Amino acid sequence: MNDSSWGAPAGTGRGGPDQGPAPAGPAYDRHQAAQTRPMPIVPDVPAGGFQDGHGRGAAHPSGPLFRDETPHEHPQEPMPSPTPPPPPGPSAPRQKKSAGRDLGAAIGVGVGLGAVIIASLFIWKPAFVGVIAVAVVVGLWELTSRLQERKGIKAPLVPLAVGGAAMVVAGYVRGPEGAWVAMALTALAVLVWRMTEPPEGYLKDVTAGVFAAFYVPFLATFVALLLTADDGPQRVLTFLLLTVVSDTGAYAVGWRFGKHKLAPRISPGKTREGLVGAVTFAMAAGALCMEFMIDEGVWWQGLILGFAVAASATLGDLGESMIKRDLGIKDMGTLLPGHGGIMDRLDSLLPTAPVVWLLLALFVGTA
Structure with missing residues (x-):
């Protein structure tokens, strides 16, 4: 804000007209800015002034507002009316439920897997046994990988994969007895394989390994048993x-x-x-x-x-x-x-x- 805001005549200094011209330069400008604060201009009041709500005379500016004045106190600037509430009823289109997955990709993958299963199932039974064994090995890899990543459990994958595939084949060739024998041998292989590493965590690793052997390949063996009829x-x-x-x-x-x-x-x-x-x-x-x-x-x-x-x-x-x-x-x-x-x-x-x-x-x- 310049000096005219104070109502001072042009060309006067800080102390008034008897102090001579004000020094010029950046230093003075900074000092002047530090000593200056904004002051609103109060215009002349008409004769009789304004009347407040109690009948008392009150001067009210028609220009800028006073510092302690709020917009709704100005007689010429009424408060803006609040935005009316939206009419009852839906104001926006209702959000549709999401299926939660990519249905196009899911259907495409499902059709592809179905074609492989049907072809191997009705053309040559042993081919379908191979499909089961591959699914078992991949499933064991996923399960053991997640156990190690999230829990630090190192279920040995090699004996699980070999024993799991053998379990499926034994169930198809030798029936339920072959599946049980293969399950027992797989569990034993897990116990022995884990002995080649330090003993810390041995119990949780072999427990997870035996669980994985039962959960994935042993249960999958019953699909091979269905195929033997x-x-x-x-x-x-x-x-x-x-x-x-x-x-x-x-x-x-x-x-x-x-x-x-x-x-x-x-x-x-x-x-x-x-x-x-x-x-x-x-x-x-x-x-x-x-x-x-x-x-x-x-x-x-x-x-x-x-x-x-x-x-x-x-x-x-x-x-x-x-x-x-x-x-x-x-x-x-x-x-x-x-x-x-x-x-x-x-x-x-x-x-x-x-x-x-x-x-x-x-x-x-x-x-």
């Missing part, structure tokens, strides 16, 4: 269809109608409505599969089979969700776009395989 390809296809239909029914119904959480502390995305959808879809598919695909099968057996598959698939999914929550991860891997890792697809298949094998053995036998 005369109508083995149809049994395996029934097992796969019912599991996929159960997962699809849970996903579709839960996404559209799900409101009540099934297990919020384990898997917040699963709902009771989704479970009802899984059971309904799986029972309907089970009745059709038992009636038209399984030799000597009856539709009511398919209802029981479908209900059991929906229950075991849901429990398997929750079980791996517990593992992933403990590890602090969302997916076991990234190998399958739209799905995660191999283990993220095997989670509901692994515990369902022995259930389907047992019920089909009870209903129509193992031959």
